[in-house]
Amino acid sequence: MTTAQPTPDPRRPFPKTRRKPRFWTRGKGAVTAVPYFWLLLFFLLPFAIVLKISLAEPLIAQPPFTPLFGPDGALQATLDNYRFLWEDHLYIVAYLNSLKLAGVSTLLCLLIGYPMAYGMAKAPPALRNILLLLVILPFWTSFLLRVYAWMGILRNNGLINNLLLGLGVIDQPIQMMNTDFAIYIGITYSYLPFMILPLYAVLERLPGDLVEAAQDLGCRPWKAFATITLPLSVPGIIAGSLLVFIPAVGEFVIPSLLGGPDSLMIGRVLWDEFFGNRDWPVASAVAIALLLVLVVPIMMFQRMQLRREGA
Amino acid sequence: MSQATGGGSSTSWQQPDTPPFLRIEGVVKRFGDFVAVDGVSLDIYRKELFCLLGGSGCGKTTLLRMLAGFEQPSEGHIYLDGSDMTDAPPYERPVNMMFQSYALFPHMTVAGNVAFGLKQDRVPAPEIKRRVTEALDLVQLGPFAKRKPHQLSGGQRQRVALARCLIKRPKLLLLDEPLAALDKKLREQTQFELMTIQEEVGITFIVVTHDQEEAMSLSTRIAVMDRGQIAQVGTPTEIYEYPRTRFTADFIGSINFFDGKVTGREGEALTVDVPVLGISLQVRSEIELPPGREVCVAVRPEKISISREPLDLPNVLRGKVRDLGYLGNLSVYRVELDGGRLVKVSTANTLHSTEREVDWDDMVYLGWRSSAALVLSE
Numbered sequence: 001m002t003t004a005q006p007t008p009d010p011r012r013p014f015p016k017t018r019r020k021p022r023f024w025t026r027g028k029g030a031v032t033a034v035p036y037f038w039l040l041l042f043f044l045l046p047f048a049i050v051l052k053i054s055l056a057e058p059l060i061a062q063p064p065f066t067p068l069f070g071p072d073g074a075l076q077a078t079l080d081n082y083r084f085l086w087e088d089h090l091y092i093v094a095y096l097n098s099l100k101l102a103g104v105s106t107l108l109c110l111l112i113g114y115p116m117a118y119g120m121a122k123a124p125p126a127l128r129n130i131l132l133l134l135v136i137l138p139f140w141t142s143f144l145l146r147v148y149a150w151m152g153i154l155r156n157n158g159l160i161n162n163l164l165l166g167l168g169v170i171d172q173p174i175q176m177m178n179t180d181f182a183i184y185i186g187i188t189y190s191y192l193p194f195m196i197l198p199l200y201a202v203l204e205r206l207p208g209d210l211v212e213a214a215q216d217l218g219c220r221p222w223k224a225f226a227t228i229t230l231p232l233s234v235p236g237i238i239a240g241s242l243l244v245f246i247p248a249v250g251e252f253v254i255p256s257l258l259g260g261p262d263s264l265m266i267g268r269v270l271w272d273e274f275f276g277n278r279d280w281p282v283a284s285a286v287a288i289a290l291l292l293v294l295v296v297p298i299m300m301f302q303r304m305q306l307r308r309e310g311a
Numbered sequence: 312m313s314q315a316t317g318g319g320s321s322t323s324w325q326q327p328d329t330p331p332f333l334r335i336e337g338v339v340k341r342f343g344d345f346v347a348v349d350g351v352s353l354d355i356y357r358k359e360l361f362c363l364l365g366g367s368g369c370g371k372t373t374l375l376r377m378l379a380g381f382e383q384p385s386e387g388h389i390y391l392d393g394s395d396m397t398d399a400p401p402y403e404r405p406v407n408m409m410f411q412s413y414a415l416f417p418h419m420t421v422a423g424n425v426a427f428g429l430k431q432d433r434v435p436a437p438e439i440k441r442r443v444t445e446a447l448d449l450v451q452l453g454p455f456a457k458r459k460p461h462q463l464s465g466g467q468r469q470r471v472a473l474a475r476c477l478i479k480r481p482k483l484l485l486l487d488e489p490l491a492a493l494d495k496k497l498r499e500q501t502q503f504e505l506m507t508i509q510e511e512v513g514i515t516f517i518v519v520t521h522d523q524e525e526a527m528s529l530s531t532r533i534a535v536m537d538r539g540q541i542a543q544v545g546t547p548t549e550i551y552e553y554p555r556t557r558f559t560a561d562f563i564g565s566i567n568f569f570d571g572k573v574t575g576r577e578g579e580a581l582t583v584d585v586p587v588l589g590i591s592l593q594v595r596s597e598i599e600l601p602p603g604r605e606v607c608v609a610v611r612p613e614k615i616s617i618s619r620e621p622l623d624l625p626n627v628l629r630g631k632v633r634d635l636g637y638l639g640n641l642s643v644y645r646v647e648l649d650g651g652r653l654v655k656v657s658t659a660n661t662l663h664s665t666e667r668e669v670d671w672d673d674m675v676y677l678g679w680r681s682s683a684a685l686v687l688s689e
Contacts, residue, residue, distance in 0.1 A: 212381055213403045213414035217479065218431030227427075231418050 005121035017229040047217035047291075054081055091286065094145050095293060101180065101255075101265060102248035103186035109244045112188065112236065113195035117236075118229075120196075121203035132200070135193050137281075147186055147257050154182050155256070178260035185252035191247065195240035202236030203229070235304065242301045246294055266290050321395040330393075332357040332515055333483060338387035340373050349539035350387070355532075360509050360516045360525040365536035366562070371519045372382050374536075375485050378517065379408040392482055402431075407481040409522075411488040413472035415460040421471050422447070422456040428479040432574070446474040466475060466497050473505075477512060486518045490525055502529055523563050527551065535559045556689045560609050567615075567654050568687075569608040573600045580625070580681040583608050587652055593625040593681040600688060607687040612657040614683035617644060624678035630654065632673045644669065646677060 053078040056065040070076045085091040120131045138146060153159045154176040163172040165249035176182055206229065252267030259265065266286065273283035331354035340348040347451050348360040348370040364372040365640045376382045378389060380401035396404055407428070415424050424441050429439045447453045450470035460468055469489065476484055489505065490498045506529060509516050520526050527535050535542040535550060535558075535573045543550060543559045554560035557568065569592065571585035580593040583606055592608050600606060616622055633653065634645035654677060671677055 138546040207412065207414065209410045209412055210416060212379075212401070213408075213410055214416075214427070216379055216381075216408050217428035217475070218402050220402055223431070228416060236372075 011024050041157070050284045053280050054288050055079070056281045058279050063280070064278055081281045082289070084282060085285055085289055090264070091266075092230065094266045094269045095289070097264050098249045098251075098266040099189065099293070101183055101263070102245050105184055105248050106189065106190040106241050106245045108184060109192050109195040113192055113240065114198055114233075114237075116192075117196045117199035117203055120200050121206070128204075135196050135200075143190065144253060144286065147253055148191065150182070150186055150189065150258060151177065156186065167271060176265075177258065180259070180263050182258035182260075183255050183263055183265075186252075186258045187244075187248050187251060190254065191244040194243040194247075197251050198239035198243065199233065199236040202233045202239075206232055238301065238304050242298070246298065249294060250290055318644075324423055329356060332354060332359075332392055333517075334388075334390040335374075335378075336388045336390070338374070338377060338384045338389065340370070340377060340382060341385045344399075346539055348377070348384075351539075351541055353534060353541065353544065354385075355515065355517065357533045358513055358515055360506065360518065360529055362530035362533045363517065363519045363536060364521070364523060364526040364562075366521060369536040370539040371521075371536050372487060375408070375487055375517065375519045378483070379406055379485055380404050382534050394426070404486060405482040407476040407479055407483075408485040409472045409476045409487065409489055411459075411491060413492075415468060415475075415510045416685070417460055419459075420456065421458050421460070421463070424460065424471055425478055427473045428475065430591060438547070442662060446478040449477070449511070450474045463572050465492055465494075466501065468618055469493060469501065470559045473508070477508070477514070481514060484514050484516050488520055489518060491520075491522070498525070505529065525565070530554055535562060538561075553685065554609070557609070557687050560685070560687060565612050565657075567610045567612065569610075571606060571608060573602050573606055573686075575602055581686060583686065587650055588648065589627060589629075589650065592684065594684045594686045595682040598686070598688070600686065604688065608621055608684050609687055610644065610679055610684040612655040613641075615654070615677050615679050616658045617646070617656045617658060617669055617677055619675055620674055622676045622678035625681045626684070627676055627678040628654065629674070629676055632669060632671055632675055635667075635669075635671055642667075644675075646675060 052068055053065055056068065057076075057078060057080065058064055059066055066076055068075065068077065090256055118133075120128060120135075123131055151158070155161070156173040156175065156177065158177070160176065161170075164170045165173065176185075210228050210232070211224045214228045215221065219227060250267045250270075251265060255263055255265040255268050256271070259268075270283055270286050270290070273286060275278050277283075316497070333353075333355040335351055335353040335355075338348055338351045339346065349368075351374060363374060365371045367499075373382060377384050380396075380399055382402075384397060388395060391404075391406070396406075416427065419427065425446050426439050427442045429442060434442075443456070444453065447456055450473055452467060452470055452474065455463060455467060460471065463471065468494065473489075486505075491499055493501055502525060518526070518529060520529075527550075530547060532544060532546055534544045534552050537558050542562075543555050545553070550559060551563055554563065560566050561568075567584045569583075569588060571583040573593070574582045574584045574591060576582065576599075577593065579595050581596045581600060582591045584591045584596055585608065586632075594608055616624065621627070628646075628648055630646040630648040632644055633647045634643075636643040637660075640660060641657050642660055643655065646654045646656055649652060656677060
């Protein structure tokens with residue numbers, strides 16, 4: 001080797017090496033850092049506050065809960081609120097009911113959304129964009145307004161009942177408002193696009209020749225669907241289901257506008273605790289518990305994503 | 312044509328009494344106003360490796376898809392081994408297709424892909440296992456059985472696709488651009504493997520390709536397609552040496568055309584007056600063409616001799632070397648004639664030397680025998 005070595009400076013025996021550019025200071029890292037910082041600030045911070053309140057005791061004061069550290073500086077945290085959630089069966093019933101309502105709605109969304117997404121993906125390309133637009137179109141109107149519209153449709157003297165009465169099919173209006181049925185309608189209707197879009201994204205990318213190859217190898221069309229299309233669209237099914245299920249569990253507007261007094265959902269319970277009872281510590285405990293109930297499906301989603309990227 | 316110079320003499324397509332294995336009869340396919348396949352009739356015989364050759368949009372893939380059952384002909388019939396399969400759905404045809412993209416199922420292993428067809432036929436599990444092993448050995452992929460398609464190279468994927476089609480022992484195997492996705496070296500190697508496998512399994516292959524070299528080296532016979540129609544059917548030699556139309560002559564290999572008029576006959580050769588050259592060319596032809604008939608004389612570059620010395624040949628032209636390309640095995644020249652016309656000439660580099668016999672801007676003589684050229688009247 002004939003490369004000239006630089007004579008070492010006796011005061012600095014190790015030449016200064018250029019530091020590797022760090023991830024967070026490089027363009028790519030910075031772009032990622034901004035949303036992370038945003039999330040940290042507006043998710044983690046409120047979460048920490050709610051967690052803190054859930055460990056306090058209620059007070060009739062302002063704010064309506066005991067501080068985390070007493071006047072003598074001692075930590076005053078209690079798990080009483082969580083114990084209360086566990087002991088009063090109202091909360092557990094509300095959680096289970098939320099899971100049931102959200103679960104059934106998710107299934108309904110999947111059953112309605114899959115054929116729609118499939119049809120869109122198989123439509124001629126020019127038509128596809130129009131169909132996609134039609135799916136997104138409801139978002140251009142306020143969510144609240146659309147739920148109110150359902151009230152007009154489902155009421156005792158609403159659109160459906162009046163139509164059926166007018167046709168003489170029924171002589172008493174059917175009670176649809178303020179039932180679980182109305183909640184299913186509301187959630188399924190509102191969250192259907194969140195099911196369709198990820199399903200469509202997966203189905204549209206699926207090469208058509210895979211199904212042709214399956215048919216060529218002896219599959220009838222329905223069998224080709226079951227062995228090729230369906231398994232390959234599982235990522236879309238999972239993504240869509242989580243996108244519907246997670247927000248539906250905590251849904252507040254739909255059950256309070258369309259649901260009856262006995263269709264308990266955790267979102268409503270939460271609201272009642274905060275604003276009806278003004279029991280902030282219990283309300284916070286409800287919120288934390290809801291988060292824990294949802295963390296499991298979120299983790300599942302994450303793992304699924306990772307596996308897909310690894311494949 | 313009597314000049315046919317096919318391989319063996321017992322080849323079935325040369326015996327008039329052999330019934331065809333696959334008969335395509337007046338098949339037309341329209342997509343709206345567009346006619347993709349325009350009245351194709353073809354007879355293909357058992358154990359042939361038949362190539363459908365043509366440029367993009369010539370209808371070759373549509374024809375193949377009709378054979379597979381993915382498209383229904385607008386008119387005409389398709390008979391395989393005596394039975395009409397024109398309207399049979401793909402899953403009921405004894406035909407398998409290898410897709411250009413290979414269409415391997417990404418969620419299944421190599422073995423799962425290969426076993427797929429047999430599972431649909433409810434073949435018992437031990438037999439599936441045996442035949443999958445057999446098929447994977449045939450394409451030398453035994454050790455890769457448990458891999459997923461995305462863990463394989465392009466060449467390996469191509470062989471999985473082939474094994475997946477072959478395992479059902481179809482009567483007819485359709486291959487859509489089987490080598491298009493491979494690089495050049497691998498393509499040449501795979502080409503020979505494909506031929507060996509075809510001989511081994513004895514299945515009739517129909518290959519769609521746009522690559523004329525591939526078609527030439529692979530097939531027993533070639534059908535050249537142009538705008539939905541069959542331009543010519545023949546062995547690679549027939550197609551190359553005796554193209555019947557200007558399109559076929561031009562599509563396969565390189566060629567020089569000289570437009571002219573028949574003036575008469577001298578023995579075996581027709582005399583064609585070519586105004587551009589200002590001389591008459593002698594072309595051997597068995598077809599009798601009346602004087603005054605407009606024809607085209609076609610000469611392949613490698614059939615033209617090039618020299619700085621005068622040549623003793625019936626057809627001689629004079630010109631200046633404008634372009635010279637050294638390709639290693641060949642040298643190609645573009646010679647500008649006195650009238651400004653460019654003629655393509657190629658010679659095999661038989662001497663081991665860096666000296667050039669003919670160089671840029673040399674005045675040269677070009678010449679060829681009357682039997683080296685063709686008369687095309689279409």
